[in-house]
Every structure is written in C-alpha cells, then in structure tokens.
Amino acid sequence: MGADSVPKKLGNGMQGEVVYTNTATTAKRGISTSFSYTCEALGVYLIIVSTGGRTASANASVSISGATVTVISNGTSNNASEHIFTTLHVSFCEAQKDTKITISVYSDNGSWANDTGVGARVCIYKFS
Numbered sequence: 001m002g003a004d005s006v007p008k009k010l011g012n013g014m015q016g017e018v019v020y021t022n023t024a025t026t027a028k029r030g031i032s033t034s035f036s037y038t039c040e041a042l043g044v045y046l047i048i049v050s051t052g053g054r055t056a057s058a059n060a061s062v063s064i065s066g067a068t069v070t071v072i073s074n075g076t077s078n079n080a081s082e083h084i085f086t087t088l089h090v091s092f093c094e095a096q097k098d099t100k101i102t103i104s105v106y107s108d109n110g111s112w113a114n115d116t117g118v119g120a121r122v123c124i125y126k127f128s
Contacts, residue, residue, distance in 0.1 A: 019045070020124040025105075030055055031118045034104040036066075039095045039126075046125040047093070051105050052086035053118030060107035060118070062089035066100045069093040 020037040027033075031051070039045065047069065049062045058078040069091040078085035085107075095101065105120040 016127040019126045022122045026119040036102045039099045044127045048123045049089040051120040057108045058085040060087040063104045065102045067093040067095045
C-alpha cells in the first residue's frame, strides 16, 4: 500500500498529502522494527504511528530519530491482565530536503507462550 497522492484539505485552507505509509507490519511475538522516510522537500511533516496487539508486556514504545519532533500524543492503553494493548504516537517536525526520518517501534513479548501477535502502521503527512 503506497502513499495517497491526492491533496487533502484540513480546514482553514490547510492542505497536504500522505507521503509515506508502510504495509501492515505484524509479528507473532513482539515487534522490533523501524521505518524510514527521506524527505523530498523542506516542509512540516505529521507523523502518526499506531501499534497494538496481544503480548505478555501489553505495552509498546515508539521513538523518532533524524529530526526534532514535537510530540502531540504518545501513550498506551492496555489491559495487563488480558495482555492487550494499543499505542498511539502523533508528532510533527519541520525537516529539510533529504532529511531521513526513522520511526522505531518495539514491544517485548516476554516469554508468554500465548502471545498472538502485534502490528504497527505508520503514516507521514506533509503539509503544503
């Protein structure tokens, strides 16, 4: 699944487009992966990361490198007794052309035999 190149209006005349999405990334037990995007132009980029699943840790972390981000939201909702979690990270940054933004997602599965998997989705939106 690629980026949606159709410009979108976001109220009060703000516009932009999706410049990066990953295909659904899933793992049977825990997840430790990263996604990278190299900016094609100077601009303000909105980064949205959603991850969740059923793991022993019932938790995940998201980190961004390559650009200085302002975090809008970064939190996990979970039910530790049921080993279910969802994590949402939303941030934005101003980046120069050729800046490589790397998004890392990690969730430890512990040693719980019944882990049924986790998934992560990433979307980067460039304001125009």
